Amino acid sequence: MVEFEQIKGFLFDLDGVIANTSTYHGIAWHQLADELGVKWTDDLGNQLKGVGRMDSLNLILKYGHKENAYTEEQKEYYANKKNENYIHLLDSLDKSQILPGMEEFIKNISDHGYLISLASSSKNSPYVLEKLDLAKYFDQRVDPATLTHGKPDPEIYTRAAEVLNLKPEECIGLEDAVAGIKSINGSGAISLGIGDPRILSEADINFEDTSQVTLENIKKALNLSYLG
Known part of the structure; x- marks a missing residue:
C-alpha cells in the first residue's frame, strides 16, 4: 500500500458519501x-x-x-x-443534505491542491452537485453513460483517476457500499470505506461516519496500514 505522501487525488462516490441522496x-x-x-x-x-x-x-x-x-x-x-x-x-435537495463534515473536507483537499473527480453511477450527479453548491470543487467527473461496466467492476474508478491524469495508485476513493469498495480495490486505488467496518471489511481504511473523514485522520489511518 502507498504512503499518504504519494496521494495526489481523491475519487468520490456521491450517494451516501457526499450527501443523503x-x-x-x-x-x-x-x-x-x-x-x-x-x-x-x-x-x-x-x-x-x-x-x-x-x-x-x-x-x-x-x-x-x-x-x-x-x-x-x-x-x-x-x-x-x-x-x-x-x-x-x-427538487427539495439543498446544502442541508450534505453529510456531516463533507463540505469542509472537500474544500480542504481542494485548498491543499489535491485533484478531485466524481465516480458516481448516477447520470444526475452534475445536477446534484450544482444543487449542493459543490460542483466548483470537482476538477473532473466520469460520465456513466460512457462506461461499459458498472460497479463492482473497476472501470469507473480507473476512469476517475485517468480523467485527472493520475494513476489509480495515486488516489483515494471514497465509498459507502460493498460494490463500490470492490470497484476501487480492483482499480488499484486506495479504498476508504464510510460505514460499518464489518460490512465494508474489504476497504483499505474505514471510518464509521463522514464526520471522521479529515486529511489528518486519513493520513494516520493510511500510514498505520502501511506500517502494518
Missing part, C-alpha cells in the same frame, strides 16, 4: 418495486447501493423472480420512470 434513490426504487409487485426489504435496498440504474432494476426483478417477465424496452421504460421519480424528489 441515497435516501432519495431508495424511495424511488421502493416506489417502483411496489409497482412491479416485488416485496421491498432492507436487504434488497442494500444490494442496490452503488449500482447503476439498469443493473439495479435487474436486481429488483431477480429478487422478485421476475427476471424474464419484461422485455428490454419495458425495462427501459421502468428504469426511466424510476429516474423521473428520483428527479422529482431532488
